[in-house]
Amino acid sequence: MADVVSPEVRSRMMSGIRGKDTKPEMIVRRGLHAMGFRYKLHDKKLPGKPDLVFPKYKAVIFVHGCFWHKHDCKYFKWPKTRTEFWRKKINRNVVRDQSAMSTLQAEGWRVSVVWECAFKRKDEAFDIIKVLADWLNSDLQKVEISGVGLWN
Template sequence: MSKKTTTTDPVRSGIMRAVKSAGTKPEMVVRRLVHAMGYRYRLHRKDLPGKPDLVFGPRRKAIFVNGCFWHGHDCSRGARQPKANAEYWREKIARNVERDATNEIALKAAGWSVLTIWECQTKVQDRAHLERTLREFLD
């Protein structure tokens, strides 16, 4: 059985290397908003399933801030299908969705409340709604 090899475009490789898993723009929007609301939190606790982006230990609440494309959200950005290497990306995103669900189940089983904020929810026009959502979750 031969292993399929693919060549990668150096520009595309550079773009993919630049994709961050922490400190993203949507995550920073949520962090600044939560902090301005007076809540304090810890970042990316490695001892919790999925390393939630924001962790409110005494409240036993965790927030994930997910990119719509990378985590398979059902918005227009999340529904985009890549043209290059499409099968790989479908499988990759499906694995991400499955992993997210497993992590959420594990956190809830351990007594944590979980909120997922999607990248599309952090846009300026939705900021008041985002603040209400966060306040309801954290109070």
């Protein structure tokens, strides 16, 4: 199936997708900051450059886009064009994510992943922030939040 937009338009659309300061990331940042949590952003010294780093809690939060990180939800679909390119790219992202999280945990960091799909319902943002705040104040090693539920 052919793309519904021209290659130039598609290129412009794809170049506008940000890796930092995404809407879900900003919701998490603003919510946790309002609750008194202080953090570093995208610390290049840590594997995977976590979106939020909480040195006081020895914890990091990754806010993942469902498409770019191959989340098993209704928002992830393999592209119908350039399939080999996209499969290599996205699978490489997944391997890199797993490696970064394993390394962080081996170094004693607690890891949380918040998926983009968790924010699809506007009334969920406060609940997500509350879960993250509770996790930061707990001893739990890992938490994952998505549109289909919460996993520890």
